[in-house]
Amino acid sequence: MxxxxxxxxxxxxxxxxxxxxxxxxxxxxxxxxxxxxxxxxxxxxxxxxxxxxxxxxxxxxxxxxxxxxxxxxxxxxxxxxxxxxxxxxxxxxxxxxxxxxxxxxxxxxxxxxxxxSRPEEPKANPQPLSAAQVQSWEMLLRNTDPESPTYQAIQLLIANAKKRA
Known part of the structure; x- marks a missing residue:
């Protein structure tokens, strides 16, 4: 005690x-x-x-x-x-x-x-890119400077699109 x-x-x-x-x-x-x-x-x-x-x-x-x-x-x-x-x-x-x-x-x-803060609403899943859209992005990637941040962004976009497909 x-x-x-x-x-x-x-x-x-x-x-x-x-x-x-x-x-x-x-x-x-x-x-x-x-x-x-x-x-x-x-x-x-x-x-x-x-x-x-x-x-x-x-x-x-x-x-x-x-x-x-x-x-x-x-x-x-x-x-x-x-x-x-x-x-x-x-x-x-x-x-x-x-x-x-x-x-x-x-x-x-x-x-x-x-x-x-209020809880954020879950983001909707993006629509997957069609084969024609992926092909267009790949063509743009070939015409972009590999040293630019845009090149890296397009590369990431294509990689994510192929994962979802």
Whole structure:
């Protein structure tokens, strides 16, 4: 049996109903605030006609100066949202948030790779090349410089086509 550290807390103390004295108070408060911001964002996107982007926009950093950062995977969404920033600000303020600035950012590639992206749909199998098509590619290969990357690409295409045939 191990001795209890006088500074350690029991899980029941951390998750007590009385969060005023709990070290997790700030975590729960931030979680609830983020949840309220997300509801306001969803409503704002609906009002400005961008509700189809609601699954592609994420709330990032929020600070006490009224600056929030919205992330997305697609730069095209950012370019569209830039024109609607005044409307988004207005919607957040109408929801009771003292938002002074909205920053828009594209998610870094590493974040997309870490599971935030949707699973890709499987690619359809390409149609096999006909004998006439393979013959045309072989003729083009003979007329291409063997030192060029195009030559290597055509060679690979022909080899793959013959494997599928």
């Amino acid at each position: 191990t001795a209890k550290n006088p500074h350690s807390l029991e899980i029941s103390e951390l998750l007590s109903v009385n969060l005023a004295n709990s070290p997790l108070k700030e975590v729960f408060t931030n979680f609830e605030l983020r949840k309220k911001y997300l509801v306001a964002l969803t409503q704002a996107l609906d009002l400005i006609g961008f509700n189809h982007f609601s699954n592609d926009i994420f709330i990032g950093e929020m600070n006490d100066k009224g600056v929030i950062c919205l992330f997305t995977r697609h730069a095209s969404i950012i370019s569209r949202l830039k024109n609607k920033l005044p409307s988004l600000l207005h919607c957040f303020r109408e929801s009771g948030f003292a938002v002074t600035e909205i920053q828009l950012k594209v998610l870094p590639k590493s974040d997309v790779d870490n599971g935030l």
